[in-house]
Amino acid sequence: MSRPLISVQNLTVRFRTDEGLVTAVDGASFELRDGEILGLVGESGSGKSVTAKSLMQLNAGNTSYGPESRIILRDDETGGEIDVLSLKKARDMKVIRGGSISMIFQEPMASFAPAITIGDQMVEQLLLHTSMTKRQASEFSIEMLQRVGISDASQRFAQYAFELSGGMRQRAMIAMALSTRPKLLIADEPTTALDVTIQAQVIDLMKDLVAEFGMAILFITHDLGVIAQTADRVAVMYLGEIVETGPVRQVIRAPAHPYTKGLLHALPRLDDLDATLTPVAGDIPSPLERPSGCVFHTRCPEIIAGRCEANLPEIASLGAGHDVACFAVSSPEETTA
Amino acid sequence: MTGKPLITVRDLSVHFSIGGALLGQKNIVRAVNKVSLDITAGTFFGLVGESGSGKTTLGRALLKAVPISEGHVEYSDNGVHYDLNAMSARDLKEYRKRCQLIFQDPYAALSPRMTVRDIIAEPLEVMKLTNSREETDERVRAIATKCRLNLEHLRRYPHAFSGGQRQRISIARALVCNPRFLVADECVAALDVSIQADILNLLKSFQEEMGLTFLFISHDLSVVAHTCDRVAVMYLGQLVEVAETEKLFFSTRHPYTKALLSAIPLLDPDAKHKTIKLEGEIPSPTNPPSGCKFHTRCAFARDKCRAKEPALVVKGENHFVACHFADELMDENGQAGSA
Numbered sequence: 111m112s113r114p115l116i117s118v119q120n121l122t123v124r125f126r127t128d129e130g131l132v133t134a135v136d137g138a139s140f141e142l143r144d145g146e147i148l149g150l151v152g153e154s155g156s157g158k159s160v161t162a163k164s165l166m167q168l169n170a171g172n173t174s175y176g177p178e179s180r181i182i183l184r185d186d187e188t189g190g191e192i193d194v195l196s197l198k199k200a201r202d203m204k205v206i207r208g209g210s211i212s213m214i215f216q217e218p219m220a221s222f223a224p225a226i227t228i229g230d231q232m233v234e235q236l237l238l239h240t241s242m243t244k245r246q247a248s249e250f251s252i253e254m255l256q257r258v259g260i261s262d263a264s265q266r267f268a269q270y271a272f273e274l275s276g277g278m279r280q281r282a283m284i285a286m287a288l289s290t291r292p293k294l295l296i297a298d299e300p301t302t303a304l305d306v307t308i309q310a311q312v313i314d315l316m317k318d319l320v321a322e323f324g325m326a327i328l329f330i331t332h333d334l335g336v337i338a339q340t341a342d343r344v345a346v347m348y349l350g351e352i353v354e355t356g357p358v359r360q361v362i363r364a365p366a367h368p369y370t371k372g373l374l375h376a377l378p379r380l381d382d383l384d385a386t387l388t389p390v391a392g393d394i395p396s397p398l399e400r401p402s403g404c405v406f407h408t409r410c411p412e413i414i415a416g417r418c419e420a421n422l423p424e425i426a427s428l429g430a431g432h433d434v435a436c437f438a439v440s441s442p443e444e445t446t447a
Numbered sequence: 448m449t450g451k452p453l454i455t456v457r458d459l460s461v462h463f464s465i466g467g468a469l470l471g472q473k474n475i476v477r478a479v480n481k482v483s484l485d486i487t488a489g490t491f492f493g494l495v496g497e498s499g500s501g502k503t504t505l506g507r508a509l510l511k512a513v514p515i516s517e518g519h520v521e522y523s524d525n526g527v528h529y530d531l532n533a534m535s536a537r538d539l540k541e542y543r544k545r546c547q548l549i550f551q552d553p554y555a556a557l558s559p560r561m562t563v564r565d566i567i568a569e570p571l572e573v574m575k576l577t578n579s580r581e582e583t584d585e586r587v588r589a590i591a592t593k594c595r596l597n598l599e600h601l602r603r604y605p606h607a608f609s610g611g612q613r614q615r616i617s618i619a620r621a622l623v624c625n626p627r628f629l630v631a632d633e634c635v636a637a638l639d640v641s642i643q644a645d646i647l648n649l650l651k652s653f654q655e656e657m658g659l660t661f662l663f664i665s666h667d668l669s670v671v672a673h674t675c676d677r678v679a680v681m682y683l684g685q686l687v688e689v690a691e692t693e694k695l696f697f698s699t700r701h702p703y704t705k706a707l708l709s710a711i712p713l714l715d716p717d718a719k720h721k722t723i724k725l726e727g728e729i730p731s732p733t734n735p736p737s738g739c740k741f742h743t744r745c746a747f748a749r750d751k752c753r754a755k756e757p758a759l760v761v762k763g764e765n766h767f768v769a770c771h772f773a774d775e776l777m778d779e780n781g782q783a784g785s786a
Contacts, residue, residue, distance in 0.1 A: 153639040154610070275728050276498075305497040305666060307725045310710040314722075332639060335669075335712035359716050376644035378673040379714060380696065387644035387673060393609055 114141040115293055115326050116165065116183050122176030123160050123169065123350075132397045134160040136350040136405075137176075142294065145320060147327045149341030149358065151334060151373070153394055157350040158330045162296045165328070166211055167194065167203060183210060186293075208239040212287035216299035218279035222271035228255075229267035232286050239290050254285040258315060277308035281315065288319060298330045313340055334377060338362055343431070346370050349395065349405040356432030366434040368412045404437070412438040452485035452523075453628060453660045454509060459483070459518035461501075461508050465733070474733045478504040480684035481518070483759070486628075488524065491654055491661045493675030493692070495668055495707070497729050501684040502664045506630040509662065510546050511539060522546070524627055544574055547621040551633035553613035557605040563616055564601040567591060570624045586623060594619040594649065611642035618649065630662045635670060647674050668711055672696050680704045683732055683740040686759055690766040700768040702776060703741050739771070747772060 123135040135157040142148050150158050163169045165181060181194040183206065197203050215221045223231060232251035236242050242250065248267070255263035258281040271279055280300060287295060297316070301309040317340065320327060329341055337344050338358060345355040346369065354367040365371045372390035379385060392409040395401055401408050407418040414437050423435045461479040478501045486492045494502050507513045509520055511531050520531040522542065529542050547570075550556040557566055567587045570576075577583040588598055594615045605613055614634065621629060631650065635643040651674065653659050665671050671678055672692060679689040680703065688701040699705050706723040725744045730736055739757050742748040751771050759769040770776070 153641065277728055305729075306668070306707060306710040307497065308728065309712070310722050311724070313712070333712065334640075335714050338714050338716045339712040362714060362716065373640060374714075376641040377714065378644075378647075378667075378669040380669050380672055380708075380711065383672050383692065383696070385673075387647060389643075389645035389648070390641040393611065 112143070113184050114143050116181065117141045118161075118165070119178075119180040119182070120176065121161065121164060121179045121181065123157070123164055123179075124174050124176070125170070126172045126174065129398055133400060134350055134397065135164070136400075138347070138350070138352045140345055140352065140355060142326045142328060144293070144326055145324045146343065147317075147320060147329055147341045149337035149344040150328060150330045150347060151332060151337055151344060152347035153332065155349075155394060155397065156347040158347055159298055160350075161347070162213070162298055162328060162330055165194065165294075165296060166206055166213060167197065168213075204239070208235055208290050210292055211294045211296060212290060212292040213296040213298065214280075214283045214287050214300050216302050218276070218283045218303075219271060221283060222279065224271055227268055227270055228274070228282050228286075232267075232289060235286065236289060251285070251289060254289045255282065258282070258285040258288075258319075259311075260285070276304055277311060280304060280308075280312055284312075284315065284319070288323065288325075291323070292325055294326045294328065296328045296330070299332070300329075301336060302331065302333070309336070316340065334362065334373060346373070349397065349400060351405055351435065353406065353436065354432075354434045356428070356434075357430065360430060360432045366428060366432070366439045367406075367436050368410050368438065369406050372409075372411075404435075406436075410438075412436075414438060450487040450489060453488040454486040454662075455519075455521045455523070456482060456484045456486075456509070457519045459505070459508060459520060460516045461504050461513055462516040476732050477684050477735065478732060479508060482684075482686055483518075484679060484686065484689060486660060486662060487677070488627075488660050489654065489658045490676040491651070491663055491674055493671040493678040494662060494664045494681060495666065495671050495678060496681035497666065497707075499683075499729050499732065500681045501732070502666075502681055503632055505681070506548075506632050506662055506664050509628075510548060510630060511542065512548070522628070540574065544576070544624050545626050546628045546630070547624070547626040549618055549621045549629060549631045549634045552637050553610055553617050554637075556617050557613060559605055562602055562604055563591075563596070563608075566605070566616060567601075567620050567623055570620060574624060576624055587619075590619045590623045593653075594622070609642075610638055611645060614638060614642070614646055615649070618646070622653070626659070628660045628662070630664070632664045633666070634663075636665065636667065643670070650674070668696075668707060680707070683729065683735055685740060685769065686767070687741065687769045688767065689759070690763075694763070694766050698763070698766075700762055700766065700773045700776070701770050702745050702747055706744075739769075747776060 119139050121135055121138045125132045125134060138161055152158050160169060175195050179195060183192040183194055185192050192205060194206060229251060233247040236247035252263045252267050255266055260266050260278060260281055301312050331337060341358045344358045344361050345352045348369050354361060354370050365374055375388040376390060378387060390409055395408060403420050404418045404423050407413050417437050423437050425433050425435045427433050459479060459482045463476045463478060465474050465476055482505060496502050504513055508515055522529040529538060564587055568583050571583050571586060591598060591601060596615055635646050654661060663675055675692050678692050678695045679686050682703050688704045699708060706725045709723045727744060730743055736743050738754050739752040742752040757769045757771045759767045762768045762773050
């Protein structure tokens with residue numbers, strides 16, 4: 111198998127705050143290959159966005175990474191690899207930011223500068239990160255706008271963000287993120303602020319672009335339906351830990367971790383209108399008071415007394431790339447049935 | 448549906464004028480345009496549509512929180528009758544005791560400077576519904592228990608609570624004056640799925656135990672499908688389809704409803720998903736299209752749609768559709784249940 115594009119190993123992220131050290135991500139590991147879409151799901155506060163921002167070192171100044179945390183990016187130019195977390199100077203980070211990795215955010219209105227035209231913002235980053243001339247950059251930007259399905263692209267190019275509708279803005283954001291030809295696109299809740307009809311358009315667009323450009327996408331969302339329709343693999347996060355990861359079909363049809371099962375039972379489904387919605391019992395604990403042992407044991411319906419409170423479950427493989435961290439499903443025989 | 452309507456709406460329009468008379472031109476936004484509907488007492492009535500379709504404005508008009516431009520809204524419950532067009536200031540105060548609103552964002556809806564107890568007690572004090580502090584406290588505790596709030600938390604401030612707990616506080620405040628009718632405006636949109644399920648179950652239990660009537664406004668069709676008894680679909684200020692939930696989702700008549708349903712991302716990764724692509728976005732309500740408002744995005748649009756506006760007419764039992772070709776489209780699609 112070819113080398114993964116990016117490999118995250120044992121990522122731990124802590125923030126120094128007035129209330130003490132808050133652990134946002136605890137020992138998360140995953141890999142992404144070229145052309146693969148990995149969905150990252152979890153409730154708010156589970157550490158999805160912090161994980162994504164770590165890949166570009168975009169977390170705030172009070173962040174400390176664990177000593178064993180590694181984010182290794184394959185470097186195709188030298189054939190070597192880049193250790194992202196070891197980069198300290200903004201100048202060195204050019205290989206990542208605007209280079210190998212691009213990111214799009216939930217609220218496109220907040221991501222565009224309001225007083226600069228869409229076109230100028232697209233051209234600016236191309237001048238910074240590529241060797242294009244200004245004219246080439248303009249032409250290329252208009253071409254990218256057309257590519258993401260914006261009509262009258264040359265007219266839109268000269269407009270400001272507020273003149274565009276929500277769906278159009280998100281398309282422009284995607285065009286801008288892809289114009290530097292990144293190998294990895296991080297999409298942080300890209301469709302959450304959009305209506306379902308526009309969401310469907312944006313999802314189709316992103317799938318087409320993967321087929322065309324071959325980049326990998328880390329797709330962050332809280333919506334399991336969106337994940338089912340886009341991702342190849344999915345990782346479920348709870349309180350900063352990845353509790354289950356696997357191929358999307360496997361995880362949605364045969365979830366192994368009690369938390370994943372809980373999320374699926376809480377979701378209103380259109381194929382069974384009379385099903386009762388079952389919320390996951392209890393509230394998500396404060397990150398300042400992380401439970402001992404398995405982080406989910408305070409809300410878990412399958413808790414094994416004496417074991418889950420005390421010990422941290424190891425990640426066990428259920429085969430076919432399906433991994434789960436839970437004592438209740440540790441042996442593969444039980445789950446093959 | 449055989450029950451008596453609690454809320455009767457006839458040809459309701461809410462228009463806002465924008466732009467200065469200074470420039471000599473005045474634009475009128477037709478946020479709600481000639482809407483008629485009945486909300487049966489004791490039911491969950493769902494209202495869905497894209498952003499900008501006028502859902503919120505319609506909800507607020509029923510509470511007389513926005514001025515009604517044309518048409519009638521009437522409330523009648525066991526001999527108590529209000530006509531929102533002819534209402535004195537005193538009547539309006541009485542009406543507000545019966546009709547309350549639950550907001551979308553539980554972070555913005557609660558004052559950070561008031562304790563939870565004061566937040567929940569405020570409607571009682573403002574409307575002078577209790578005679579003593581003891582009585583107020585008693586009612587606050589009773590409703591807090593019903594909303595599954597910890598009574599020890601009443602002394603705390605909202606910042607100490609999570610989104611789901613805040614939404615329960617917000618619901619407790621809306622319910623403390625014993626209203627009969629609640630407008631829940633996107634009240635689960637800002638919540639995680641697990642908390643969303645919890646809040647929906649709570650609201651349903653109030654419907655069953657206290658016989659409350661809800662207007663449930665949401666953009667999330669799967670949430671509406673699970674909660675509501677009857678659903679209305681809104682597009683550019685008008686209702687395009689109204690039916691019992693089962694009928695709306697499984698014998699869909701209007702092409703817009705079909706497109707909305709087909710756009711929902713399904714949980715089955717292999718679902719044969721025939722997404723009906725809607726071109727472009729919802730047109731501006733200042734300059735709505737001629738004829739059928741949906742014709743600019745409709746795959747079945749013909750000349751008649753551009754020229755003449757379809758009326759909301761009965762097609763089947765209690766099933767209303769505003770489409771010239773509803774019968775033909777039904778035939779083409781067989782069962783038509785694309786979800």
